[in-house]
Amino acid sequence: xxxxxxxxxxxxxxxxxxxxxxxxxxxxxxxxxxxxxxxxxxxxxxxxxxxxxxxxxxxxxxxxxxxxxxxxxxxxxxxxxxxxxxxxxxxxxxxxxxxxxxxxxxxxxxxxxxxxxxxxxxxxxxxxxxxxxxxxxxx
Numbered sequence: 001x002x003x004x005x006x007x008x009x010x011x012x013x014x015x016x017x018x019x020x021x022x023x024x025x026x027x028x029x030x031x032x033x034x035x036x037x038x039x040x041x042x043x044x045x046x047x048x049x050x051x052x053x054x055x056x057x058x059x060x061x062x063x064x065x066x067x068x069x070x071x072x073x074x075x076x077x078x079x080x081x082x083x084x085x086x087x088x089x090x091x092x093x094x095x096x097x098x099x100x101x102x103x104x105x106x107x108x109x110x111x112x113x114x115x116x117x118x119x120x121x122x123x124x125x126x127x128x129x130x131x132x133x134x135x136x137x138x139x
């Protein structure tokens with residue numbers, strides 16, 4: 001692992017932590033703040049996908065996963081250890097993490113690809129019958 005790779009992993013870890021802390025603060029402030037933060041995170045992901053900027057997309061993904069961990073923390077309810085409710089809570093936590101880390105980015109990526117502006121690719125005109133008649137086999 002090179003120093004550049006380690007630095008990038010550290011940046012992604014800090015982005016995930018920032019997403020978690022931002023979610024915690026937004027949840028304390030109210031639901032509107034939490035939904036606004038989610039809109040900013042997903043908007044950043046859509047922008048990065050549309051512009052095809054991989055580092056920005058990875059950063060937005062890490063922010064989204066941090067947001068998901070914050071949602072898990074907010075949904076966590078005290079349950080007794082070893083009870084069936086504990087397993088239900090862990091299953092719900094896993095579903096939330098799968099949604100924010102895998103399903104939401106996939107759906108947002110599909111949306112961004114559909115909306116992305118595609119540059120016009122120059123296409124060569126087909127030869128007319130007159131040109132085909134004049135051209136030899138070596139043309």
